[in-house]
Amino acid sequence: MFTDISxxxxxxxxxxxxxxxxMAVSNAVAVPGATTNDTTATSMIQPGVSDAMGATxxxxxxxxxxxxxxxxxxxxxxxxxxSAQYVSQQSGADGYFSAQxxxxxxxxxxxxxxxxxxxxxxLLMSTLNCQFAVRSGGHMGWAGAANIQGGVTIxxxxxxxxxxxxxxxxxxxxxGARWGDLYTQLDAMGLSVxxxxxxxxxxxxLIVGGGNSFFAPRYGFACDNVLxxxxxxxxxxxxxANAKQNPDLYKALKGGGNNLGIVTRFxxxxxxxxxxxxxxxxxxxxxxxxxxxxQTLADFSHASGRGVDDNAAVIFAYIFxxxxxxxxxxxxxxxxxxxxxxxxxxxxxxxPQLQSTLRTTNLTDLTNEAGAGTPNGNRExxxxxxxxxxxxxxxxxxALAQTNFEPLYKLAAWRGNVVIQPIPKSxxxxxFKNGGNSLGIGGSSVDLAWFDCTMSWNNTSDDAAxxxxxxxxxxxxxxxxxxxxxxxxxxYMNYALKQTDPIAGYGAANQNAIRAASKKYDPxxxxxxxxxGGFKLYRPPGAVTCC
Numbered sequence: 001m002f003t004d005i006s007x008x009x010x011x012x013x014x015x016x017x018x019x020x021x022x023m024a025v026s027n028a029v030a031v032p033g034a035t036t037n038d039t040t041a042t043s044m045i046q047p048g049v050s051d052a053m054g055a056t057x058x059x060x061x062x063x064x065x066x067x068x069x070x071x072x073x074x075x076x077x078x079x080x081x082x083s084a085q086y087v088s089q090q091s092g093a094d095g096y097f098s099a100q101x102x103x104x105x106x107x108x109x110x111x112x113x114x115x116x117x118x119x120x121x122x123l124l125m126s127t128l129n130c131q132f133a134v135r136s137g138g139h140m141g142w143a144g145a146a147n148i149q150g151g152v153t154i155x156x157x158x159x160x161x162x163x164x165x166x167x168x169x170x171x172x173x174x175x176g177a178r179w180g181d182l183y184t185q186l187d188a189m190g191l192s193v194x195x196x197x198x199x200x201x202x203x204x205x206l207i208v209g210g211g212n213s214f215f216a217p218r219y220g221f222a223c224d225n226v227l228x229x230x231x232x233x234x235x236x237x238x239x240x241a242n243a244k245q246n247p248d249l250y251k252a253l254k255g256g257g258n259n260l261g262i263v264t265r266f267x268x269x270x271x272x273x274x275x276x277x278x279x280x281x282x283x284x285x286x287x288x289x290x291x292x293x294x295q296t297l298a299d300f301s302h303a304s305g306r307g308v309d310d311n312a313a314v315i316f317a318y319i320f321x322x323x324x325x326x327x328x329x330x331x332x333x334x335x336x337x338x339x340x341x342x343x344x345x346x347x348x349x350x351x352p353q354l355q356s357t358l359r360t361t362n363l364t365d366l367t368n369e370a371g372a373g374t375p376n377g378n379r380e381x382x383x384x385x386x387x388x389x390x391x392x393x394x395x396x397x398x399a400l401a402q403t404n405f406e407p408l409y410k411l412a413a414w415r416g417n418v419v420i421q422p423i424p425k426s427x428x429x430x431x432f433k434n435g436g437n438s439l440g441i442g443g444s445s446v447d448l449a450w451f452d453c454t455m456s457w458n459n460t461s462d463d464a465a466x467x468x469x470x471x472x473x474x475x476x477x478x479x480x481x482x483x484x485x486x487x488x489x490x491x492y493m494n495y496a497l498k499q500t501d502p503i504a505g506y507g508a509a510n511q512n513a514i515r516a517a518s519k520k521y522d523p524x525x526x527x528x529x530x531x532x533g534g535f536k537l538y539r540p541p542g543a544v545t546c547c
Contacts, residue, residue, distance in 0.1 A: 061130070061131065061150070061151075062106070062107030062108070062130075062131070062150040062151045062152065063107050063108075064128070065107070065108075065124075065125065065128055065130035065131075065132070065151070065152050066078065066080070066107045066108035066152060068124055068128055069108060069110050069121070069124060069152060070108075072120060072124060073110060073112075073117065073120075073121075077110060077111050077112065077113060077117065078108055078109070078110050078111075079108060079109045079110075079111065080107075080108050081105065081108075085109075085111070086108075086109050089109050089111070089155050089157070090102055090109075090147075091376075091377070094157060095138070095376055095377075096135075096138040096139075096146070096147065096376065097137075097138060097139045097140070097141065097374075097376050097380065098140070098141040098142070098143075098376075098377075098378065098379065098380035099377055099378060099379045099380070100141065100142060100143040100379060100380065101138060101140070101141070101142075101143055101144075101145065101146065101147050102376075102377065103143065104143050104144055104147040104148065104149050105149060105150070106133070106147060106148050106149070106150065106151055106152060106153040107150050107151060107152065108152055108153075109152075109153045109155050110152055110153070110154050110155065111154075111155045111157065111158055112154065112156070112158065112159060113158045113159075114159075115159070115230070115232070115238060115264045115265070118154070118156075118159065118232050118262055118264050119232050119236045119237075119238055120236070121154055122154075122232050122233075122234060122236050122261075122262060122526075123235065123236035125152060125154075125526075125530065126234050126235065126236070126524070126526050126530070129530065130151065130152055130530065131148060131150070131151035131152070131530055131531075131532065132148060132151050132152040132153065132154060132530060132531060133146055133147050133148035133151065133152075133153045133154065133531065133532075133533045134146065134153075134154045134156065134258055134262055134531065134533070135147065135153055135154070135155045135156060135157075135202075136156050136175045136176060136202035136203060136204030136205040136206075137176075137178060137200070137201050137202015137203070137204070137205055137206075138202065139198075139200075139201045139202060139205065139206075140205070140382070140494070141380035141381050141382050141454075142381070142497075142498040144532065144533050145498075145533050145534060146205070146533055146534070147533070148532065148533060154262070155176075156174070156175045156176040156202075156204060156262070157176040158176060159174040159175055159176045159264055160173075160174045160176040160177040160178075160181065161173065161174045161177070161265075162174075162177060162181065162182055162185055164185075164186070164189065164191065164270065165270070168189070168191055168270060168272075169269070169270055169271075170227065170267055170268065170269070170270055171186065171191070171193055171267070171268045171270045172265050172266070172267050172268075173203055173265070173266050173268065174203070174264065174265060174266075175202065175203055175204025175205075175262075175263055175264065175265075175266070176202065176203070176204070177202070177203045178199060178200050178201065178202060178203070179195050179196040179197075179198065179199055179200075179201055179202075179203060179206070179367060180199025180200060180364060180367055180368060180371075182195065182203065183195075183199065183362075183363045183364040183367060184364050186270075186273075186363075187362040187363055187364050190272055190273065190274060191270050191271065191272060191273055192215070192270070192271060192272075192273035192363055193222075193225065193268040193269065193270050193271075194211070194213045194215045194216065194219045194220070194221070194222045194224070194225040194268070194269070195207075195211065195213055195222050195268070196211065196213065196222070196367070197212070197213065197214055197366075197367055197370050198367055198370045198371040198374070199364065199367040199368045199370070199371050200371045201371075203266065204263055204266075205494065206222060206494060207222045207223055207226060207263075207266055208223070208253060208254075208255070208256060208257055208258065208263065209255065209257060209492070209493035209494035210222070210223050210254070210255050210437070210439055210492060210493060210494065211223050211494070212421065212423075212492070212494075214276070214278075214313050214333040214335060214363070214366070215313075215335055216313065216423075216427045216430075217304055217310040217311070217312065217313060217424070217426040217427055218310045218311065218335065218430075219269070219271075219430055220427060220428075220430030220431050220433065221427070221430075221431065221437070221439075222268075223253070223254035223255060223437050223439075224254065224430055224431055224433060224434060224437055225268055225269040225434070226253075226254070226266050226267065226268060226269075226434075227242060227243075227267045227268070227269055227434065228240055228241065228242040228265075228266075228267040229241040229242070229249075229250065229253050229263050229265070229266060229267075230263065230264050230265035230266075230267075231249070231253070231260065231261040231262065231263045231264065232261050232262045232263075232264055233260075233261045233521050233522065234261065234521075234522045234524060234526035234527060235524075238264070241253055242267075243434060243435045246521075247435055248513070248516070248517050248520070249517050249520075249521055250435055251435050251436060251437065251438055251513065251517075252438055252513060252514045252517035252518070254436075254437035254438050254439070255437055255438040255439045255493065255503075255506060255510075255514075256438060256503075256514045256517070256518075257493055257502075257503070257534045257535050258527065258531060258533065258534040259503075259514065259518055259527050259528070259534070259536065259537050260514075260517060260518060260521060260522065260527060261521065261522070261527065273335070273363070274336075274337060275337040275360050275361060275362055276333060276334060276335050276336070276337065276360070276361065276362065276363060276366060277333075277334045277336070277337055277338055277339055277340075277341070277358070277359070277360050277361075278331070278332050278333035278334055278358065278359075278361070278366055279331070279332065279356065279357035279358040279359055279361075279366070279369065280329055280330065280331050280332075280355075280356070280357050280358075280369065281329075281330050281332065281347070281348070281353055281355070281356045281357075281358065282327050282328070282329050282353065282354040282355040282356070283327065283328040283329075283330070283350060283352070283353055283354060284327060284328070284352060284354060285318065285319070285325040285326055285327050285328055289328065289350070290318070290325075290328065290395070290398060291395060292350060293316065293328055293330070293347075293350065294316075294391050294394040294395055294398070294420075295391045296346045296347055296350065297314065297316050297391070297394065297420060297422065298389050298390065298391040298394065299346065300312075300314055300343065300344075300346065300347070300422065301389040301422035301424045301447045301449060302389060302424070302447055303343060304343070304422060304424040304426045304447075305389075305424030305425035305426055305447040306425075307425075307426055308343055309341065309342070309343040310426045311334050311335040311336050311338075311341070311343075312332070312333070312334050312335075312341060312343045312344055313332075313333045313334075313335075313422075314330065314331070314332055314333075314344070314347065314421075314422060315330065315331040315419060315420075315421050316328070316330050316419065316420045316421075317329045317330065317331070317417050317418070317419045318398055318401070318417070318418040318419075319415070319416075319417055320401075320402070320405050320409075320415065320416040320417070320418070321409075321414075321415055322409045322410070322414065323409070324402070324405075324406075324409060325402060327354065330347060331370065332344050332347060332348070332358065333366065337360050339360065340358075357369065378413070378456040378457065378458070379456060379457050379458065379459075379460070379462075379463065379466075380454065380455070380456050381453075381454070381455050381466055381467065381470055381497070382452070382453070382454050382495045382496070382497065383452070383453045383470045383473070383474045383495065383496070383497040383500075383547070384450050384451065384452045384453070384474075384491060384492050384495035384496060384497075385450075385451050385474050385477050385478050385481070385487075385491065385547060386423070386441075386448055386449070386450055386451075386487075386488035386489075386490045386491065386492070386505075387448070387449055387451055387477075387481040387486050387487060387488060388446050388447065388448060388449070388481075388486040388487075388488065389422065389424070389446070389447040389448065389449050390484070390486055393480070393481060393484060393486055394420060394449075394451075396480060397418075397420075397451050397477055397480070398418060400473060400476050400477060400480065401416070401418045401453065401473055404469045404472050404473040404476070405469065405473075407465065407469065408455070408457075408462075408465065408466060408469055411457050411458075411459070411462045411465065411466070412457065412458040412459050412462070413456070413457055413458040414455065414456070414457040414458075414462070414466075415455065415456050415457075416453065416454070416455045417453065417454045417455075418451075418452070418453050419450070419451075419452040419453070419454070420449050420450065420451055420452070421449060421450040421452065422447065422448075422449050423441070423447075423448040423449060423450060424447040424448070425444060425445075425446075425447055428441050428442055428443060428444040428448065429442075429443060431443065438506055438510045438513065438514055439490060439506055439510070440489070440490055440505065440506035440507040440510050441488070441490045448488055448490075450492055450495065451477055452495050453470060453473060453474070455469075455470065470497060471497070471499065471546045471547065474497065474500075474546065474547035475546060475547050477547075478547050489504075489505040489507065490505045490506065491505040491547075493535055496535065497546060497547060499543075499544050499545060499546035499547070500535075500545065500546055500547050501535070501539055501545055502535050503535060503537060504539075511537070514537060515537050515538075518537055
């Protein structure tokens with residue numbers, strides 16, 4: 001079913017075998033001013049073309065790489081800052097989630113349209129020693145996570161194919177698709193996959209970071225349900241990674257982030273799925289109500305961990321605004337069309353309720369609702385720490401959040417959400433299937449939870465204050481949990497603060513295994529040295545490490 005495709009020549013040249021193959025299926029556009037009879041890559045590259053196309057002045061290394069990309073791919077796939085497509089991918093309809101990422105200015109954006117385009121792009125970047133970034137959906141908050149100042153950003157938005165196997169057990173999807181695109185198609189077929197909970201999030205980044213899901217108590221994380229990765233390595237080679245082919249790479253990709261290559265296709269386990277029941281319930285933020293909510297959350301987590309009902313998932317959110325704690329907004333999901341199931345009734349019976357959207361609906365509708373309150377374009381920060389489930393600790397973490405947030409209430413358009421997401425044994429027990437993952441929490445003997453925070457605000461001048469508050473909160477949260485023997489080293493990559501080291505949190509054995517896979521499949525360490533975004537396998541000397 002899955003095949004390796006070896007190609008692309010050696011890194012000693014520009015991979016003429018691959019480029020010839022690409023030329024056979026694409027329309028290469030010559031750089032204006034280049035002669036039509038040039039036959040070598042070096043004679044085709046015309047320094048300064050990208051300046052004429054609107055590149056930012058002074059970015060010589062980036063513009064040379066963009067000139068080369070323009071020669072190979074042409075104006076329909078390489079966009080410069082003066083183009084409408086570039087603007088759209090940066091900050092328009094197809095733009096990044098956070099203002100910080102929108103304000104990073106690559107010398108050009110390269111948008112491949114096929115797997116062979118991706119192979120050519122990677123080989124070109126590797127050979128010319130270009131600094132580059134890779135973007136799937138662009139939903140991380142910090143600047144440079146999936147964008148690059150003065151380099152080349154490879155935008156995977158057009159690698160967004162969706163294909164369901166004839167027997168409905170496998171769905172193949174490109175990394176540039178959004179979860180909402182996939183769910184719209186699968187809902188109509190009575191099918192689903194283990195994937196993201198916000199419709200506009202990209203497929204690629206969520207899966208390689210682990211990927212929590214409404215279906216996680218039934219099946220584990222998204223990465224646990226990938227049967228095969230089709231991935232482009234740093235030498236342009238396209239290989240499959242699954243339980244039988246390249247199994248070390250397969251496991252490393254389950255949590256390894258962008259450290260191993262560019263995944264061009266995920267083959268996902270697919271299962272029958274009808275309507276679900278769920279939605280959001282908003283409660284007032286009273287001290288007594290908060291205590292009741294957190295005890296109920298702990299009780300639910302332990303019940304789920306015991307296997308009482310693996311159809312239910314809960315996300316608790318304590319919302320802060322300029323007025324301080326403002327309300328509690330919980331998301332409840334039950335993966336069957338059962339109204340008010342018993343395992344959730346301790347929550348749904350809590351009164352008063354200011355608003356409820358609980359209903360029987362499909363996954364597309366639920367994930368659209370989850371993303372409705374988080375528009376693109378604000379300044380954003382995420383942070384997370386993992387703790388054991390304990391109601392008393394949860395209460396003290398909320399108090400710690402309030403203390404750290406108080407100086408921020410005065411900031412323009414500031415908002416803070418403190419979130420607890422149970423990761424009970426019903427989830428972690430599913431992490432050994434299909435060869436296991438690299439996250440280090442599979443088979444946990446205790447019920448875990450993520451203590452998360454997201455903050456949004458308007459002004460760049462407030463960045464330092466917000467970051468200081470986040471670091472203080474999460475250093476304090478980690479220390480508090482450690483002092484009670486309730487701390488876990490695991491850090492969920494997709495919510496991680498830039499100053500943290502998620503891969504170290506997987507444990508030494510998993511960290512070393514991912515590093516070994518990196519050295520084996522990327523011997524020149526392109527993904528470590530030429531792709532600065534994401535969480536790397538080795539922290540830079542002198543880098544600030546928090547929490």
